[in-house]
Amino acid sequence: MKNLHVALEDGTPIVKGVDLKVATGEVHAIMGPNGSGKSTLAYAIAGHPAYEITEGQILLDGEDITEAGADERAQAGLFLAFQYPHAIPGVTVTNFMRQAINAVRKARNEGVDDPVPVPEFRKQFLAQMDRLKVSRELASRYLNDGFSGGEKKRVEILQMAMLQPKIAVLDETDSGLDIDALKIVAGGVKELVGPEMGALVITHYQRILNYIKPDFVHVFVGGKIVEEGGPELAETLETSGYEQWEKEEVTA
Amino acid sequence: MTQTETEIVQEIGSDYGTKYGFSNPDEAKDYFFKSGRGLSHELVEAISEHKSEPDWMRKFRHKSLDYFLARPMPTWGGMPSLHEIDFDNIFYYIKPTENQVDSWADLPADIKDTWDKLGIPEAEKKYLAGVGAQYESEVVYHKLQEQLTSQGVIFLDTDTALREHEDIFKQYFGTIIPQNDNKFAALNSAVWSGGSFIYVPPGVRIELPLQAYFRINAENMGQFERTLIIVDEDAYVHYVEGCTAPIYSTDSLHSAVVEILVKKGGRCRYTTIQNWSTNVYNLVTKRAVAEANATMEWVDGNLGSKLTMKYPAIWLTGEGAHGEVLSIAFAGKGQHQDAGGKCVHHAKNTSSVITSKSISKNGGRAGYRGLLEVANGASGSKSKVVCDALILDEESRSDTYPYIRIDENDVDIGHEATVSKIGEEQLFYLQSRGLSEAEASAMIVSGFVEPITKELPLEYAVEMNRLIQLQMEGSVG
Numbered sequence: 108m109k110n111l112h113v114a115l116e117d118g119t120p121i122v123k124g125v126d127l128k129v130a131t132g133e134v135h136a137i138m139g140p141n142g143s144g145k146s147t148l149a150y151a152i153a154g155h156p157a158y159e160i161t162e163g164q165i166l167l168d169g170e171d172i173t174e175a176g177a178d179e180r181a182q183a184g185l186f187l188a189f190q191y192p193h194a195i196p197g198v199t200v201t202n203f204m205r206q207a208i209n210a211v212r213k214a215r216n217e218g219v220d221d222p223v224p225v226p227e228f229r230k231q232f233l234a235q236m237d238r239l240k241v242s243r244e245l246a247s248r249y250l251n252d253g254f255s256g257g258e259k260k261r262v263e264i265l266q267m268a269m270l271q272p273k274i275a276v277l278d279e280t281d282s283g284l285d286i287d288a289l290k291i292v293a294g295g296v297k298e299l300v301g302p303e304m305g306a307l308v309i310t311h312y313q314r315i316l317n318y319i320k321p322d323f324v325h326v327f328v329g330g331k332i333v334e335e336g337g338p339e340l341a342e343t344l345e346t347s348g349y350e351q352w353e354k355e356e357v358t359a
Numbered sequence: 360m361t362q363t364e365t366e367i368v369q370e371i372g373s374d375y376g377t378k379y380g381f382s383n384p385d386e387a388k389d390y391f392f393k394s395g396r397g398l399s400h401e402l403v404e405a406i407s408e409h410k411s412e413p414d415w416m417r418k419f420r421h422k423s424l425d426y427f428l429a430r431p432m433p434t435w436g437g438m439p440s441l442h443e444i445d446f447d448n449i450f451y452y453i454k455p456t457e458n459q460v461d462s463w464a465d466l467p468a469d470i471k472d473t474w475d476k477l478g479i480p481e482a483e484k485k486y487l488a489g490v491g492a493q494y495e496s497e498v499v500y501h502k503l504q505e506q507l508t509s510q511g512v513i514f515l516d517t518d519t520a521l522r523e524h525e526d527i528f529k530q531y532f533g534t535i536i537p538q539n540d541n542k543f544a545a546l547n548s549a550v551w552s553g554g555s556f557i558y559v560p561p562g563v564r565i566e567l568p569l570q571a572y573f574r575i576n577a578e579n580m581g582q583f584e585r586t587l588i589i590v591d592e593d594a595y596v597h598y599v600e601g602c603t604a605p606i607y608s609t610d611s612l613h614s615a616v617v618e619i620l621v622k623k624g625g626r627c628r629y630t631t632i633q634n635w636s637t638n639v640y641n642l643v644t645k646r647a648v649a650e651a652n653a654t655m656e657w658v659d660g661n662l663g664s665k666l667t668m669k670y671p672a673i674w675l676t677g678e679g680a681h682g683e684v685l686s687i688a689f690a691g692k693g694q695h696q697d698a699g700g701k702c703v704h705h706a707k708n709t710s711s712v713i714t715s716k717s718i719s720k721n722g723g724r725a726g727y728r729g730l731l732e733v734a735n736g737a738s739g740s741k742s743k744v745v746c747d748a749l750i751l752d753e754e755s756r757s758d759t760y761p762y763i764r765i766d767e768n769d770v771d772i773g774h775e776a777t778v779s780k781i782g783e784e785q786l787f788y789l790q791s792r793g794l795s796e797a798e799a800s801a802m803i804v805s806g807f808v809e810p811i812t813k814e815l816p817l818e819y820a821v822e823m824n825r826l827i828q829l830q831m832e833g834s835v836g
Contacts, residue, residue: 157783176790177787178793181791197809198803203792210792210798266792
């Protein structure tokens with residue numbers, strides 16, 4: 108992200124100049140209080156049409172994706188784990204997953220259909236479900252329809268594991284999770300981070316970072332990164348909170 | 360092998376010519392182009408004559424025509440386009456050569472393209488292309504029929520059934536939908552041709568659906584098919600009308616009548632997915648009678664046509680009878696789907712469920728029109744009506760007309776209706792997984808109709824979803 112500015116449809120500026128580079132193999136944490144614009148940043152990165160990038164650029168693998176649609180960004184290797192995943196009644200998790208994978212494969216095959224062979228898909232899908240302790244019964248249920256908070260978050264990570272993005276953005280993935288679920292979800296993310304994937308973890312609390320150790324921590328207040336550091340910064344925040352920067356924001 | 364359309368036309372030509380003084384073959388040929396249009400007693404006479412029908416049927420047709428001519432056009436439903444039908448400009452039995460479509464290659468490009476995209480098997484394509492493949496399909500059918508014949512099942516086209524089983528035919532024909540039931544039932548009664556006749560003897564359960572692929576050609580001959588199904592006591596049949604097969608009607612009006620009687624303890628399911636080209640008026644009367652403890656189920660998918668007015672009905676006349684109507688209506692540009700269902704409770708402890716899902720896009724209009732009626736004395740009856748509408752854009756329209764008449768206190772009636780739009784957030788969620796906007800919309804729509812598609816035989820469910828995808832592809836961008 109280069110000098111990224113994001114505004115709402117009515118023109119209200121929310122994100123006010125963010126510079127951030129996430130490499131594969133790295134975990135970055137963006138920590139900030141409620142209302143700091145964290146989720147707006149996540150949506151803007153993923154290409155939500157309601158958030159307008161008014162200035163700056165988003166690059167993925169050197170390609171400018173600032174103007175690209177959400178689908179094109181996903182096809183290029185970007186993934187957003189939603190804070191509140193939406194329900195799609197009537198569409199099973201399995202069907203959705205296979206169609207999403209096939210859409211991505213088609214895009215990567217220069218627009219020519221290249222569907223994943225069903226046995227291969229099934230094998231991978233079952234393996235990932237087991238790894239993330241997603242009950243197999245969930246696979247034939249409608250996507251996020253009547254899922255518990257924990258089920259939704261686990262299915263988000265399941266999607267991430269199946270789609271194998273280059274950069275994953277996790278928006279408040281820890282919210283609403285009990286400690287056991289948090290460990291499973293965090294473990295799932297940790298395993299995927301490596302030479303093929305980097306992660307940007309957006310969170311209010313330090314809790315999730317106990318399980319996904321970040322390489323870099325960025326403190327995000329008032330639509331800007333106000334402080335950067337290593338993992339120790341997260342621990343400092345846990346005790347001191349965001350107050351010092353919020354005061355500056357008010358006085359500024 | 361059945362006669363080709365051309366042969367029928369030529370034969371009618373000589374027949375009609377002889378009878379009415381058109382003896383010159385060349386002139387007769389020309390004559391068909393011109394005076395084939397329009398409706399008259401002479402035409403009805405010619406149809407009946409050509410079919411060598413018994414006198415009672417000939418009279419039935421003439422009387423039906425009188426009813427048709429006497430009845431005013433409906434002033435509800437598909438307004439105003441219903442009144443644009445020019446009855447004088449329609450070929451009721453004969454198709455004009457200029458518009459005759461009897462080969463795949465001659466189909467209009469958009470319809471042909473649809474089927475190409477659907478990737479229907481090469482064998483089916485051949486079948487649709489011509490006579491040879493059509494023959495192949497009939498072999499499959501006859502195999503099935505042999506098996507069923509040994510159990511006493513009758514499964515024939517309606518004309519043959521009249522010739523070969525006149526007694527049983529006459530006993531039921533026109534008893535469930537009287538010839539003067541409505542203007543279009545009267546029209547069908549006057550000029551009907553083709554359709555299916557099914558009789559399932561007591562206790563016979565036909566586990567595999569009866570599919571009427573052969574009827575594609577039969578329907579090309581005329582679009583006033585007449586279907587009569589009698590399911591005897593404790594018998595079962597699932598009849599599937601393969602209207603997703605590219606039935607292309609060169610005429611612009613399709614008006615069928617389907618009568619079904621399900622006797623005590625029997626069960627009948629009737630599945631239709633109609634995908635007419637969008638220049639066809641589809642005005643169909645479908646009604647079933649369910650006797651004591653019988654079950655009748657209509658599964659009715661409407662994707663094509665210019666205007667559809669169709670409300671499959673179930674009369675629950677025996678104690679404990681059960682009826683279900685599952686209806687999908689999908690209206691795109693220039694289309695109006697006035698679909699729905701009717702359940703009439705006339706006996707104690709009867710139950711019914713009507714589930715309607717309508718989708719409108721690109722200025723299309725889709726809706727639910729239904730009747731739920733409980734007669735005095737039909738105590739202990741239960742009914743549930745659920746109609747959900749999905750509107751895909753600002754130009755499109757959805758209507759709900761739920762008529763409810765309850766003349767009995769001891770009943771349990773529920774009615775739910777929802778109208779929704781595809782949410783931007785749902786779309787974004789799916790797009791963020793790599794699906795295009797069209798793919799994401801199609802996925803949401805497929806999910807919306809899933810409660811109904813899951814009731815379809817697999818191949819039809821797959822086709823239904825593909826048709827929805829095709830519809831959606833055209834709607835975005």
